[in-house]
Amino acid sequence: xxxxxxxxxxxxxxxxxxxxxxxxxxxxxxxxxxxxxxxxxxxxxxxxxxxxxxxxxxxxxxxxxxxxxxxxxxxxxxxxxxxxxxxxxxxxxxxx
Numbered sequence: 015x016x017x018x019x020x021x022x023x024x025x026x027x028x029x030x031x032x033x034x035x036x037x038x039x040x041x042x043x044x045x046x047x048x049x050x051x052x053x054x055x056x057x058x059x060x061x062x063x064x065x066x067x068x069x070x071x072x073x074x075x076x077x078x079x080x081x082x083x084x085x086x087x088x089x090x091x092x093x094x095x096x097x098x099x100x101x102x103x104x105x106x107x108x109x110x
Contacts, residue, residue: 017086018089018091023045023048026083026085027046027048028046029044030043030044031045031066032081033068033081033082033093034080034081035072041068041069041074043066043105044067045064046065048064049065050062051110059110063106063107065105066106067099067101067102070102070103074093074105076093078090078093079091081107093105
């Protein structure tokens with residue numbers, strides 16, 4: 015997870031990621047926001063959150079998903095559904 019930093023994700027806002035649902039199924043998701051969290055504890059990493067937009071179906075439950083992007087190594091992240099829009103669902107991942 016050393017690759018999971020706000021600076022690494024900020025340039026990727028607006029790009030497409032792939033969420034692996036299982037060995038065969040996947041869901042495209044767009045990174046729509048990368049935001050700094052509250053200040054880190056001394057010597058700690060800067061907390062941040064990522065918000066993804068995806069189609070309304072399938073509606074994903076909160077759990078760990080494999081996240082893939084051509085410019086990053088694949089990583090497992092915990093996603094939580096946080097909202098519904100006219101075009102789909104939004105999911106958030108928080109890194110502390």
